[in-house]
Amino acid sequence: MTSPITTSPTLFPAVSRLLHWLMAAMILAMLFIGIGMVTSPDWYHWLLSVHRPLGAAILVLAALRLLNRQLNPPPPLPRDMPFPLRVMAHLSHIVLYGLMLGVPLAGWGALSAGGYPIVLYGSIHLPPILPHSAALYTALHLAHEILALLLFATFLAHLGAALAHALVFRDGVFGSMASLKAAAPPDPASGVGGD
Amino acid sequence: MPAQTTDSSARYGLAALRRASWLNLGIVAAAVAGTAGAFAYAGGWIAPHRLSQGRIIDRFEQVNGQHPGFRRNHAKGLCFAGWFDGNGAGERLSKAAVFRAERTPVFGRFALAGGQPYQADMAATVRSMAVNFALTDGEIWRTGMNNIPVFPVRDAAGFYDQLAASKPDPATGKPDPARMAEFLAAHPETGRALTLIKAQPPTTGFADASYNSLNAFRFVAASGASTPVRWSMVADDPLQAAQPANSGSADPNRLFDALESRVERGPVRWHLLVTVGQPGDPTNDATVPWPADRERLDVGVLTVKSVQGEAQGDCRDVNFDPLILPDGIAPSDDPLLSARSAAYSESFTRRSGEPKSPSAVQLSSSQLSSNAEGAPR
Known part of the structure; x- marks a missing residue:
């Protein structure tokens, strides 16, 4: 977890990479399930029954990931990365974390306020986190939709930036997350990863 | 640097x-x-003509006009409260707690089909009962049932087209016969279903009517065995004699008012009968009845103790989505179920965000003041 100051890890910790790619697949699937749900009456029920447990899993994993980030900090961004790009990188990650937590919480809150049972699987269900209220339901349902669209927009920016690091900037940032190597070899010379 | x-x-x-x-x-x-x-x-932005739940509810609004705050279908209604006493017989087929020999609190809603919240009561209008069972293990079961033996359409597209065909012509106030004939020609299953519906004349009121799930579901037992079922709430009340044709015309709420006075005289009861399907019985087509000799299992008694206006009761801000099911009841392969679920959700979301107007059905003040459950919240 600690490394000599003179060397920086060029890779994200393995557990961080695992969490990242697992959640990337889950969140991308979730965004498509969510948008497909509201436009496909024939698939609505099946998609909704995947949507709830998947959302609950994303909420738990996002909280774990925030904790993991404190325990296993990401490698610093390349030293020569220009200031505006650094700011964008940091801000977009704050937004991503906020939405990974906020979208499922708004969904849970909307179901609670709408008087819906929050069924995960079979008889397993979550308790309501808000009182039954049509006005609260309306506000949270709208928030859930807007935040989810914002999450998709942020995801697109993240995808574009990641591929730009890999194919245009070629600065090692993409490889710091996309590597299958178990541990990070010290490499003080090269630019190191961002998050 | x-x-x-x-x-x-x-x-x-x-x-x-x-x-x-x-x-x-x-x-x-x-x-x-x-x-x-x-x-x-x-998200449907590239193919905007795909049939989404938004377009289904849009069509309700086109046919019925805008009635903010009301359900887009079954708009005129009344809340009720009571309980369900399971008798244990249902445990043979389903592990859901509601079928144990124990009491489950319920609330629900009686309504008239159609998206007109102020329509005058007529015996010929389809009547519905929706029920919310709050199971002892924290699960919820909701079901919406109608007083007709089969449903007139088999899928969302048929429903969507039927809505358009039944839209009253502004000139005559009645559906255009040519459009309806065209619809029936394209949907022979609807013609067959309407024959069955007409062959069973409606009862005179809410209390003496029986209500059918129409769609098939599956009961799943503790052993994992899955059985196709349909269910009905069968009235305990004897059939009431029909009113003379012109006697009720003065009171636009005569069916709801009759229900209110019936509940004031004492609890109203229905038996929940589960029709057990056999292999080969269609589960994916609500327009087709099952053979009459199928076993009908009596699994318990629903007691309606009180009724409340929509603004006072528990039913208004609730979505009686037919796929809110406890463990032990599962959807069948009927495509109408998911479409109903989607459309109900869209109607619920739209009306939740709209200002509320008073319901057409208002209870007499004596009932309100004498009934603690009906007290305004």
């Missing part, structure tokens, strides 16, 4: 773009645009 600036502009500035091949730039652009395009397709 100067060296770093040079390095930085080489890696991140315009130089980086110039150095990158068109192929690499194209991959970045295609990945982002492709993902955005797939999302737009899934």
